[in-house]
Amino acid sequence: MAVIELEHVAKSFGDKQVLTDVSFAINPGTIVGYIGQNGAGKSTTVKMILGLLAPDAGTIKVFDEVITPQSTTYKQRIGYVPELADVFDALTAREYLALIGQLYGMTEADAVAKSSALMAILGLSDAFDQRIVSYSKGMRQQVLIIASLLHNPDILFWDEPLNGLDANAVLIIEEILRELRNRGKTIFYSSHIMDVVQKLSDRIILLNQGQVIADGDFATISQNSDTSLQQLFNDLTGFSEHGQKASAFVDVIAGGAGHGDN
Amino acid sequence: MATIKALSLPRALSWLTHLSPWLNRHGVNPDQYQLLVASKLTLAGRSQASRRSRRRPESTHPLRNLFIGYLIVGVLIGLFLMIPMNAALSAGLLMNSLFIMFFLTMLTSFSTLILDPRDQTIFLTHAVERKTINYARLTVVGVYFAVTIVAMGLPAVIVLAIRLGLLTGVLTALGIVLLGLTTLTLSLFLYLVVLRFFDGERLKNILNVLQIVIIIGMYVVGQLPNLLPKTNYSFLTTGLDGAFHWYYLVFMPFWFMGPTMMPSFGLTTLTVTLTALAVLTPVVLLLIYMHFSTNFETYLAKLDQSSDRARREGWYFKLMRRLFARKQTAPFFTLGWQLLGVERDFKLRVYPQVAYALIVPALLLFSFMREAPWAMVSAFLAYVPYFLIMAAPIAVINLQFSHQPLAMKIFTYVPFPAAGSLARGVVSALYFRLLAPLTLLLGLLASLFTRGQAIIPTIGALAMTYAGTLLIGLFVFNRRLPFAVAFSPDNAKGGAVNLVAGILALLVVGLVIVIGGFVHNLFFDLGMASFWLVVAGVIASLYNRPAFQPTLSEVDDD
Numbered sequence: 001m002a003v004i005e006l007e008h009v010a011k012s013f014g015d016k017q018v019l020t021d022v023s024f025a026i027n028p029g030t031i032v033g034y035i036g037q038n039g040a041g042k043s044t045t046v047k048m049i050l051g052l053l054a055p056d057a058g059t060i061k062v063f064d065e066v067i068t069p070q071s072t073t074y075k076q077r078i079g080y081v082p083e084l085a086d087v088f089d090a091l092t093a094r095e096y097l098a099l100i101g102q103l104y105g106m107t108e109a110d111a112v113a114k115s116s117a118l119m120a121i122l123g124l125s126d127a128f129d130q131r132i133v134s135y136s137k138g139m140r141q142q143v144l145i146i147a148s149l150l151h152n153p154d155i156l157f158w159d160e161p162l163n164g165l166d167a168n169a170v171l172i173i174e175e176i177l178r179e180l181r182n183r184g185k186t187i188f189y190s191s192h193i194m195d196v197v198q199k200l201s202d203r204i205i206l207l208n209q210g211q212v213i214a215d216g217d218f219a220t221i222s223q224n225s226d227t228s229l230q231q232l233f234n235d236l237t238g239f240s241e242h243g244q245k246a247s248a249f250v251d252v253i254a255g256g257a258g259h260g261d262n
Numbered sequence: 263m264a265t266i267k268a269l270s271l272p273r274a275l276s277w278l279t280h281l282s283p284w285l286n287r288h289g290v291n292p293d294q295y296q297l298l299v300a301s302k303l304t305l306a307g308r309s310q311a312s313r314r315s316r317r318r319p320e321s322t323h324p325l326r327n328l329f330i331g332y333l334i335v336g337v338l339i340g341l342f343l344m345i346p347m348n349a350a351l352s353a354g355l356l357m358n359s360l361f362i363m364f365f366l367t368m369l370t371s372f373s374t375l376i377l378d379p380r381d382q383t384i385f386l387t388h389a390v391e392r393k394t395i396n397y398a399r400l401t402v403v404g405v406y407f408a409v410t411i412v413a414m415g416l417p418a419v420i421v422l423a424i425r426l427g428l429l430t431g432v433l434t435a436l437g438i439v440l441l442g443l444t445t446l447t448l449s450l451f452l453y454l455v456v457l458r459f460f461d462g463e464r465l466k467n468i469l470n471v472l473q474i475v476i477i478i479g480m481y482v483v484g485q486l487p488n489l490l491p492k493t494n495y496s497f498l499t500t501g502l503d504g505a506f507h508w509y510y511l512v513f514m515p516f517w518f519m520g521p522t523m524m525p526s527f528g529l530t531t532l533t534v535t536l537t538a539l540a541v542l543t544p545v546v547l548l549l550i551y552m553h554f555s556t557n558f559e560t561y562l563a564k565l566d567q568s569s570d571r572a573r574r575e576g577w578y579f580k581l582m583r584r585l586f587a588r589k590q591t592a593p594f595f596t597l598g599w600q601l602l603g604v605e606r607d608f609k610l611r612v613y614p615q616v617a618y619a620l621i622v623p624a625l626l627l628f629s630f631m632r633e634a635p636w637a638m639v640s641a642f643l644a645y646v647p648y649f650l651i652m653a654a655p656i657a658v659i660n661l662q663f664s665h666q667p668l669a670m671k672i673f674t675y676v677p678f679p680a681a682g683s684l685a686r687g688v689v690s691a692l693y694f695r696l697l698a699p700l701t702l703l704l705g706l707l708a709s710l711f712t713r714g715q716a717i718i719p720t721i722g723a724l725a726m727t728y729a730g731t732l733l734i735g736l737f738v739f740n741r742r743l744p745f746a747v748a749f750s751p752d753n754a755k756g757g758a759v760n761l762v763a764g765i766l767a768l769l770v771v772g773l774v775i776v777i778g779g780f781v782h783n784l785f786f787d788l789g790m791a792s793f794w795l796v797v798a799g800v801i802a803s804l805y806n807r808p809a810f811q812p813t814l815s816e817v818d819d820d
Binding site: 070100 | 293308385386387389
């Protein structure tokens with residue numbers, strides 16, 4: 001049975017139609033890469049599933065419950081890493097993670113013990129009692145990842161989870177995702193780093209101009225051709241001008257003919 | 263080793279735990295509610311300055327600092343009430359003063375507590391109901407506001423208890439609490455209505471404009487009696503005599519006089535009506551607000567939506583830059599102009615002060631000249647545009663701040679030969695964007711009333727304001743870059759530079775107006791204009807001295 005189901009979901013902001021008709025269903029124990037160009041509607045989809053925004057049309061179900069802006073109970077089983085690192089950075093990691101753990105019903109002692117252990121594994125013990133405002137981008141991202149996992153959720157929504165992480169941290173997070181999937185968790189994540197998406201995802205959903213234009217495992221959507229996800233992404237979104245654009249860009253830098261709009 | 267505690271409710275608020283059954287009945291999760299209150303109080307208490315500390319913070323006392331700050335205002339009001347007046351007049355003055363102070367506090371100091379969109383993205387995604395978030399926010403704002411009410415109201419209550427009896431003191435305290443509750447809910451409604459009808463950037467701009475307009479409006483209303491002939495506003499002093507007057511019902515702050523008046527005037531139609539209005543108004547408003555409270559959270563998410571439109575440079579900007587910014591200064595003139603258009607905190611801090619700087623001296627002049635012959639009034643009126651220099655100190659001082667101070671780090675790595683040009687460009691942008699148009703407007707009005715006599719004094723005023731603006735800029739940016747420090751409550755007042763520059767500006771402008779008003783001839787006007795033009799030119803050239811090199815170390819670094 002699907003744990004996440006979207007049926008004909010549409011959303012617009014003012015005159016701008018972000019999602020026109022999006023439908024998919026996701027089974028448990030799957031890593032889903034949700035990809036698309038900037039502004040394709042990836043974050044909007046996640047925000048609607050999380051009840052932060054209401055769809056203009058269509059229905060969203062999580063754990064078979066139709067989601068409305070009033071729905072809350074299902075969030076006890078969800079972990080979320082937002083694209084923009086919204087965090088109370090005047091708090092220390094200990095304070096922030098204890099707060100998040102307790103919001104999910106953990107005791108303060110459990111939340112602190114668990115977050116302390118997770119921080120230690122990621123090599124952040126020394127920073128546990130420092131304010132998050134003093135953290136690097138990568139450290140802040142790791143705190144958000146820990147916050148999303150503290151309560152052992154069944155579904156993870158990670159929006160650009162690898163933002164700011166160094167190469168070693170990326171490897172650890174990739175392994176964590178696989179391990180979580182192996183233990184039956186569902187991971188729904190969006191990223192612009194195509195080789196990571198290709199490597200990790202059991203299923204890839206490609207969004208373009210507010211609609212799903214490809215959905216399946218990599219072998220299926222690439223029709224077993226010898227292509228990369230990056231190339232496939234370019235082909236499916238109709239973008240093949242990167243070479244010309246790059247040349248034009250460098251020409252302008254070097255003082256050649258201007259190709260930009262005035 | 264001592265255990266480091268995470269977030270918990272302050273001891274003074276531990277009684278909130280007893281509200282759990284009531285909160286449960288109203289659909290609020292009590293555990294989450296207490297956590298949210300504890301975390302929001304902690305966050306509000308950590309000022310920008312202490313946020314710089316990398317280590318775990320020492321205990322801070324934001325409420326104590328807030329209390330002491332507002333207690334000074336309260337003591338001033340209390341001292342004023344020591345003047346022998348009847349209970350009606352005392353209560354009328356008290357409630358009107360407190361209403362203005364409470365409303366200003368809600369619109370400026372507490373707006374960040376009320377309008378924090380992170381509540382949505384952080385709490386709502388972590389299984390917290392909108393109602394729980396709203397109740398927690400209301401509690402935190404309520405705690406801050408309660409401290410404000412006590413600090414501002416307590417001295418007045420003590421003075422009135424001594425002067426008019428203990429019962430009057432107690433009932434005055436009740437009136438102040440009811441006034442506070444009404445102001446709190448009115449402000450929340452105001453935010454609710456604006457959040458309902460606008461989105462994204464437009465919403466933020468509208469909130470900003472609304473805050474500024476209301477603050478200016480309150481300043482203007484407070485000064486209106488000075489515009490009326492003396493006989494027309496005598497009701498404000500002799501009319502507050504305990505008899506029933508229509509204006510008690512029109513002006514809301516008067517309603518809260520009712521309880522104070524009861525011991526002195528007894529149960530009259532007036533005291534009973536006013537007391538009933540004072541009690542019913544906050545209760546009804548609060549009940550209505552509670553009904554719409556979850557909508558507040560839904561609408562608040564709109565603050566996070568991005569819907570900015572493409573910006574275009576206007577003809578006035580292009581003209582001013584072409585005429586007054588040289589090649590080296592022009593990029594910084596543009597930068598300053600653009601940032602001044604988007605720094606909402608700058609507008610919120612500076613625009614009302616600019617309006618106040620205009621209103622108060624101008625009204626004082628009107629008040630002073632009220633009984634004088636028109637020929638004399640018009641002679642002095644011609645020099646009113648000079649008042650604009652009073653707005654320069656607070657405006658220039660606030661150029662130091664930005665909501666994105668780290669952006670100024672760009673000047674740590676781009677080739678940057680002339681730091682003086684940056685400061686001069688930004689200060690000039692402030693002058694041409696804000697001060698020059700207002701000086702011209704005042705000059706136009708003064709010219710209409712004086713049949714053109716104000717034209718040359720307006721040129722003098724433009725030159726003097728420019729010279730003054732550049733001079734203050736020279737002091738403020740001698741060692742630091744503009745827009746390189748974050749806005750915080752700590753730096754809201756402007757400090758010693760504002761005070762000294764304000765006093766000096768007042769002396770100079772007073773001297774020019776008095777001499778101008780009495781001498782009032784063309785040679786004086788032309789002399790003044792020429793003198794200030796030369797002074798402005800000399801000060802502008804000082805920005806190019808090698809000694810004037812704002813350092814980059816002031817950029818807020820992490």
